Amino acid sequence: MKSNIIKSIRITLVLTVILCVIYPVAISLAGKLSKGRGDGETIVVNGKVVGYANIGQSFTQPKYFWGRPSAVAYNAAGSAGSNKGPSNPDYLKDVASRIDTLLKYHQYLKRSDIPAEMVTASGSGLDPDISPAAAQIQIKRIADNRGLTVAQVTDLVAKHTEAPLLGLLGPAKVNVLKLNVALDELKK
Amino acid sequence: MNTELFGIIASFVLMLVIGIPLGKYLAKMFAGEKVWTDFLKPLENGIYKLSGINPNEPMNWKQFLKAMMCINLLWLVYGFFVLMQQDKLPLNPDGNPGMTADLAFNTIISFVVNCNLQHYSGESGASYLIQHFIFMFLHFVSAATGIACAVGLFKAFRDKTTTDLGNFWAYFLRSITRLLLPLSIVVALILTFNGTPSSYAGKDQFISLQGDTVHVSRGPAAQMIAIKHLGTNGGGWFGANSAHPLENPNYLTNITEIVSQMIIPIAMVLCFGYFIRRKKLGWVIFGVMMIGALLLLIPSISSETGGNTAIAKMGIAQPTGAMEGKEVRFGPTATAYWSTFTTIVSTGSVNGMHDSTMPLTGLWQLLGMMINGFFGGCGVGVLNYFIYLIIAVFISGLMVGRTPEFLGHKVEAREVKIAALITLLSPFLIMAGTAIAAFVFTNHGNADWAVKPSAWLNNPSFHGFSEMLYEMTSSNANNGSGFEGLGDNNIFWNVSTGIVMILGRFLPIIGPVAVAGLLAQKKHIPESAGTLKTDTVTFGLMTFAVILVLNALSYFPALALGPIAEFFSMPK
Numbered sequence: 001m002k003s004n005i006i007k008s009i010r011i012t013l014v015l016t017v018i019l020c021v022i023y024p025v026a027i028s029l030a031g032k033l034s035k036g037r038g039d040g041e042t043i044v045v046n047g048k049v050v051g052y053a054n055i056g057q058s059f060t061q062p063k064y065f066w067g068r069p070s071a072v073a074y075n076a077a078g079s080a081g082s083n084k085g086p087s088n089p090d091y092l093k094d095v096a097s098r099i100d101t102l103l104k105y106h107q108y109l110k111r112s113d114i115p116a117e118m119v120t121a122s123g124s125g126l127d128p129d130i131s132p133a134a135a136q137i138q139i140k141r142i143a144d145n146r147g148l149t150v151a152q153v154t155d156l157v158a159k160h161t162e163a164p165l166l167g168l169l170g171p172a173k174v175n176v177l178k179l180n181v182a183l184d185e186l187k188k
Numbered sequence: 189m190n191t192e193l194f195g196i197i198a199s200f201v202l203m204l205v206i207g208i209p210l211g212k213y214l215a216k217m218f219a220g221e222k223v224w225t226d227f228l229k230p231l232e233n234g235i236y237k238l239s240g241i242n243p244n245e246p247m248n249w250k251q252f253l254k255a256m257m258c259i260n261l262l263w264l265v266y267g268f269f270v271l272m273q274q275d276k277l278p279l280n281p282d283g284n285p286g287m288t289a290d291l292a293f294n295t296i297i298s299f300v301v302n303c304n305l306q307h308y309s310g311e312s313g314a315s316y317l318i319q320h321f322i323f324m325f326l327h328f329v330s331a332a333t334g335i336a337c338a339v340g341l342f343k344a345f346r347d348k349t350t351t352d353l354g355n356f357w358a359y360f361l362r363s364i365t366r367l368l369l370p371l372s373i374v375v376a377l378i379l380t381f382n383g384t385p386s387s388y389a390g391k392d393q394f395i396s397l398q399g400d401t402v403h404v405s406r407g408p409a410a411q412m413i414a415i416k417h418l419g420t421n422g423g424g425w426f427g428a429n430s431a432h433p434l435e436n437p438n439y440l441t442n443i444t445e446i447v448s449q450m451i452i453p454i455a456m457v458l459c460f461g462y463f464i465r466r467k468k469l470g471w472v473i474f475g476v477m478m479i480g481a482l483l484l485l486i487p488s489i490s491s492e493t494g495g496n497t498a499i500a501k502m503g504i505a506q507p508t509g510a511m512e513g514k515e516v517r518f519g520p521t522a523t524a525y526w527s528t529f530t531t532i533v534s535t536g537s538v539n540g541m542h543d544s545t546m547p548l549t550g551l552w553q554l555l556g557m558m559i560n561g562f563f564g565g566c567g568v569g570v571l572n573y574f575i576y577l578i579i580a581v582f583i584s585g586l587m588v589g590r591t592p593e594f595l596g597h598k599v600e601a602r603e604v605k606i607a608a609l610i611t612l613l614s615p616f617l618i619m620a621g622t623a624i625a626a627f628v629f630t631n632h633g634n635a636d637w638a639v640k641p642s643a644w645l646n647n648p649s650f651h652g653f654s655e656m657l658y659e660m661t662s663s664n665a666n667n668g669s670g671f672e673g674l675g676d677n678n679i680f681w682n683v684s685t686g687i688v689m690i691l692g693r694f695l696p697i698i699g700p701v702a703v704a705g706l707l708a709q710k711k712h713i714p715e716s717a718g719t720l721k722t723d724t725v726t727f728g729l730m731t732f733a734v735i736l737v738l739n740a741l742s743y744f745p746a747l748a749l750g751p752i753a754e755f756f757s758m759p760k
Contacts, residue, residue: 001258003240007357008259011239012266012329015364018235019328020321023369024386024411027376031386031410038380038387040406040434042394049394052404054383054433057396064398068516077391077403078311079428081513081541083673085651086496087758091512095499111503116495119504120512123431123523123540129516133507170195170439171508171519180397 043181051177052076056128059180062105063145065130065138067176068117069098072125082121095119106141113137129173132161142183156182192508192521196489199443199525207451211458211470217366218339218359219346219463225366232365236357243358248351249705252340253698255356256333260300260694263329267296267322280315281390282405287313294682299323301693302330302565304416304423304536304668305659305685307677311405311427316388323423324412328372331419331452332363334567337697338456339363341571342463344708345595351709353701368418371448375414378444383437386410409435417449420565422536422668430526430539431515442518442539446526449535453563456570464595469723473573476728480562480735484552485528491548492524497759513541524549531556534565536668543646543655543671547758550654550671551751557665558614558743559735565666568693571700577722578607578703579738580731584720593720597707610699614664615742617688621660622746626653628680639675646673650757654750659685664692 031038041053051057056067058074067074071082084091098119103109115133135157143150160179164170217223236243247255270277271292275285287295291307298305299322308314314323336359343354380386385406392404409425413435416423426432436442457477461470495506509520518526523540530537531553542553556562561572578594582604585592592599628635633642645652655671662669663685670676676685713719721727 001254004255004258005262007239007241007255008262011235011241011357011361012259012262014235014238015329016321016325019364019369020325023372024320024324024408027373027380027411028386028388028408030377031380034381034383034386036383036385038385038408038410039389040385040392040404041383045397050397051394051402052392052434054437055404056433057398057402058400059398061398075403077405078309079405079426079432080309081428081431081544081672083541083543083646083671084512085543085647085654085673085754086498086510086512086546087649087651087754088647091647092498092502095504096502099502099504112505114504116499116504116506116509116511117514117516120499120510120514123513123515123538123544124426124428124433126428126433127515127517128433131508131516133505164191165195165439165443168191168194169198170442170522171192171516173516177397184397 043177045181050181053175053178054128056126057177059176062141064180064183065135065142065176067130068127069119069121070125071121074126076126079124079126081123081125106137108140109137128175128177130176132157132172132174135174135179146183148186152186156186192519195439195443195522196525199446202443203447203450203454206447207454208458210451210455212462214367214455214459215462217362218342218459225370228365232361235361241357243355245355246352247355249340249353249701252353252356253701256337256697257694260333263300263326264296267300267326268292270322271295271318274315274318277315277317279317282312282315284312284315290679290682291677294686297686297690298668299326299423300330301666301689302334302419302421302534302568303663303666303689303693304421305663305670305689306423306668307682309427310425316407319412319425320408324415327412327415327419327421327423328364328368331368331421331566332360334565334697335363335367335452335456336360336567337701338567338570339463341574341701341704342460344704345464348596348712349708349710353705367452368415371418372411372414375418375444375448376410379410379413379441382441383434384410384413384441385434406434413445414448416537417445417535418452420449420453420533420535422530424537430537431541433515436539438517442522445537446529449533449537450529450563452566453533453569456567457563460570466723472723472725472728476732477562477573479732480559481528481532484532484556484562485525488528488549488552489521489524491546492520494546496546501759510546513544515540527553528556530669531667532559532562532564533569534560534665534667536662538669541672542658542669543673547751547755550658551747551755554658554661554747554751555739555743557661557667558618559739560614560665561735568666568697572696574700574704575607575610575696576731576735578603579611580727580734581720581722582607583734584727584730588720590718590720593713594707594722596712596715597710598713599707603703603706606699606703610696611738613691613695617664617692618657618660619746621663621684621688622657624684625656625660625680629656637680638678641680644675646675650750650754654754657746657750660688663688666693
């Protein structure tokens with residue numbers, strides 16, 4: 001027994017050096033060569049960081065494309081989904097009120113135009129993307145608000161639609177922050 | 189065919205393409221035959237020397253298990269104190285506080301037993317020191333513990349009669365140096381080059397496009413996320429686990445993570461066959477497990493892509509499926525796929541919130557964890573399945589009226605008793621645990637704990653019951669995923685699930701290894717015309733039937749009260 005304890009302590013120490021110091025530091029050094037230098041990729045406008053490419057942010061103003069509802073209000077110091085069950089009556093009331101809000105700001109829409117992700121909270125609360133369909137339904141509102149033509153905004157959405165991986169794996173998506181940054185630049 | 193479906197087919201194919209050859213490699217490597225990673229021998233010899241270990245020392249099953257328990261106890265004690273003191277230790281750029289005693293108790297057990305239930309939240313509950321020196325360290329060694337124990341069991345059946353299960357330390361160390369660490373390096377690099385942070389920088393702050401001040405948690409996450417999947421651990425860096433856009437930034441990382449959590453469980457099954465020179469047995473077990481996996485997978489995908497009927501009633505389009513708790517970059521198909529595999533292999537990482545999945549998806553998730561033997565966690569999956577095998581051998585023996593045998597060894601009363609006790613342990617822990625929780629919830633709703641029992645549940649009615657049932661099931665299966673709406677950071681859940689986890693880990697390891705050790709000592713009976721052949725399709729089906737009957741009998745009533753009742757309460 002005693003010899004087992006001593007072996008356990010010694011191998012734990014040796015492995016700690018390998019697994020908790022050498023391995024992570026080596027990966028961290030290699031990560032310096034990646035796009036965000038291992039700190040996370042940021043988006044910079046006029047020399048100022050306006051967000052992280054992969055972290056969604058709250059858009060509520062009518063001149064911007066909106067992202068998905070978030071259980072943590074896009075506060076990226078934490079992360080969480082709503083964890084509401086599919087049959088929860090309070091949750092279904094929330095969904096109904098989100099639908100009403102969307103319809104209020106987009107009076108040209110029918111209910112069946114609204115994709116589910118625009119009225120349901122994401123898993124992380126930080127989902128940076130919406131589907132192309134969810135961007136499409138907002139185009140007219142944005143165009144009206146910014147004095148742009150629908151064609152201009154449609155073009156921009158098309159340009160920012162990211163195809164599935166290799167063109168055939170997984171869903172297509174639109175990064176809301178990148179799209180909105182491009183929208184602001186278009187105005188100039 | 190849509191691109192979401194292609195995505196999971198690609199994941200499935202890739203998993204087989206990597207997992208199958210890996211099984212052959214592991215069998216050779218653990219048997220000490222020549223493999224291409226032999227260049228690591230000097231490193232291993234150095235570690236043996238520094239640790240005072242003789243890797244060639246034979247161990248019988250008792251010595252083997254003693255060594256395993258000894259080092260696991262050491263980690264439990266050492267980790268418990270470090271967790272409580274994290275605020276006084278370095279590498280804590282975000283100033284996270286020390287854990288309370290009950291949370292530390294739960295958390296350290298959770299990581300030592302490869303469960304990773306996580307009643308804390310990564311961003312605010314753990315410093316970088318804890319995440320690396322305790323959590324990531326345990327990710328590696330808990331997986332290696334499971335693999336080493338499984339190889340010990342394999343060794344028992346490699347020779348005709350033996351008392352030698354091999355050397356625990358040698359299997360343990362080689363699992364790390366020849367398998368977990370090299371693969372982790374590859375996966376961590378893929379992640380970091382796709383946007384997962386890997387540097388030691390602390391929280392960042394910026395002003396958003398709309399002018400809000402936003403804080404972003406970061407840190408050396410890629411390193412931990414790699415091993416969290418390869419080791420079927422599942423404990424993530426961020427609270428939202430692999431749904432978090434930094435933990436799983438795009439579809440490529442999603443494929444990488446889901447494939448990496450499956451390859452070792454698949455490889456271990458085939459490794460069993462190759463290692464004991466009964467290739468066919470490995471493939472029959474693989475077949476049974478794969479059929480089981482697909483039977484859980486296909487209905488899950490269909491239930492998620494079908495969408496939420498209550499939301500459909502409001503007139504909303506759900507073109508890809510139910511989206512609550514899911515991320516746009518993965519979509520419902522890939523999330524359903526992930527939720528099935530993460531529950532059958534005991535990883536418990538999630539790329540979407542299980543609490544918000546459809547009632548029947550929840551049913552399949554629960555059932556996957558209750559069975560816990562369709563591939564299962566690193567090493568322990570095979571051990572769990574071995575118990576089902578022994579029960580199937582015993583029942584088949586009764587049916588044909590012969591003394592049951594397994595691989596040339598008589599299976600007698602002692603072995604069957606151990607197997608039966610291990611089989612009964614899971615339903616006992618899950619049912620008793622859930623019953624006590626439900627009792628406390630209904631009768632002691634105002635108990636003065638960190639979260640009052642009356643406020644535990646995030647959802648009412650049947651779904652609320654499912655939250656409690658899921659937590660106990662996940663703890664027993666050492667899975668670690670949750671219906672995370674449950675308010676679980678309080679003394680009741682921390683202590684109760686802590687006990688369930690530790691029993692649900694070590695007894696199902698000790699039991700099978702002991703049975704294997706006992707069987708291997710017995711005189712080998714040469715195969716004859718009257719021998720029950722265990723590597724046939726017929727016996728595979730028999731085992732499958734045993735698994736179904738045992739689990740249906742044990743869990744149907746509880747499942748009927750939770751997900752099944754919720755399903756029937758939804759609008760059609």
